[in-house]
Amino acid sequence: MSRPEHTAPPELYYNEREASKYQQNSRMREIQTVLTRRALELLCLPDRKSCFLLDIGCGTGISGEEISAQGHYWTGIDISPHMLNVALEQGVEGDLFWRDMGQGLNFRAGTFDGALSISALQWLCNADRKSHNPIKRLNCFFQSLYKVLSRGSRAVLQFYPETAEQMNLIIQSALRAGFGGGTVVDYPNSSKAKKIYLVLICGPETVLLPHVEGLMDSSVSYLASKKAKRTAKGQRITLKEFIRRKKERQRKQGRIAVRPDSKYSGRKRRVKW
Numbered sequence: 471m472s473r474p475e476h477t478a479p480p481e482l483y484y485n486e487r488e489a490s491k492y493q494q495n496s497r498m499r500e501i502q503t504v505l506t507r508r509a510l511e512l513l514c515l516p517d518r519k520s521c522f523l524l525d526i527g528c529g530t531g532i533s534g535e536e537i538s539a540q541g542h543y544w545t546g547i548d549i550s551p552h553m554l555n556v557a558l559e560q561g562v563e564g565d566l567f568w569r570d571m572g573q574g575l576n577f578r579a580g581t582f583d584g585a586l587s588i589s590a591l592q593w594l595c596n597a598d599r600k601s602h603n604p605i606k607r608l609n610c611f612f613q614s615l616y617k618v619l620s621r622g623s624r625a626v627l628q629f630y631p632e633t634a635e636q637m638n639l640i641i642q643s644a645l646r647a648g649f650g651g652g653t654v655v656d657y658p659n660s661s662k663a664k665k666i667y668l669v670l671i672c673g674p675e676t677v678l679l680p681h682v683e684g685l686m687d688s689s690v691s692y693l694a695s696k697k698a699k700r701t702a703k704g705q706r707i708t709l710k711e712f713i714r715r716k717k718e719r720q721r722k723q724g725r726i727a728v729r730p731d732s733k734y735s736g737r738k739r740r741v742k743w
């Protein structure tokens with residue numbers, strides 16, 4: 471079956487007819503609900519506390535309804551006005567914004583306690599216009615996502631990468647933006663049931679909490695450690711050395727606000743939850 475991303479840009483693919491078909495498809499609703507439930511589990515939100523979440527590619531609000539059902543508040547963005555119209559007709563509880571995630575998320579820094587995205591991210595890997603550059607759009611998206619999340623919070627993005635290159639592109643872009651985290655693959659041995667979640671941590675550490683592992687039939691992999699860095703010539707150096715060289719360069723450039731060297735530079739920090 472051909473992928474919807476190959477058919478038309480999302481704002482055209484999810485037209486009035488498709489949006490109404492999508493909402494009425496009970497199987498689709500069930501899948502989106504199950505995926506959202508799992509994403510919420512991977513977000514590891516604090517118990518008995520309502521959080522404020524961002525739903526990226528919120529569509530008709532099926533994922534949002536599950537967020538509300540679990541006692542959280544949410545805001546959704548989507549590129550398709552028709553999907554958003556259906557969400558409005560459904561009377562969803564979240565606030566809705568008509569936005570293209572490839573152009574960045576323009577909310578205030580640290581607004582959200584977490585973010586999730588169900589079956590939307592793969593759309594960003596396509597260039598639907600001459601002006602579209604998937605790498606630039608992914609970078610813009612992840613950088614703005616990092617900004618709008620509170621430190622120590624997570625983003626869980628379930629998506630359908632088409633190739634290993636796409637997967638790599640997405641992971642590299644998330645890393646560049648400063649995220650740590652990893653991928654969780656449910657049912658890795660079933661081509662049909664396999665589901666991939668990018669679990670991103672907004673903070674300096676690259677760890678996953680232990681209870682993420684072992685849920686369902688999952689395999690967990692970590693994103694490449696940000697502890698090792700490369701010089702312009704490709705030589706691998708430690709983060710501490712990287713910081714030292716950067717400060718040295720800045721001092722040579724005559725910058726005055728360079729922090730003094732410290733034995734704590736580049737140290738491992740604990741993520742606060």
Ligand SMILES: C[S@@+](CC[C@H](N)C(=O)[O-])C[C@H]1O[C@@H](n2cnc3c(N)ncnc32)[C@H](O)[C@@H]1O
Nearest residue numbers: 480527528529530532533549550570571590593
């Ligand atoms: C499969 S639907 C998922 C909908 C949603 N999770 C739900 O439960 O209803 C994917 C959604 O991603 C949205 N999308 C695709 N590309 C996007 C972009 N660049 N910016 C924002 N939304 C996008 C589509 O318009 C569509 O509504």
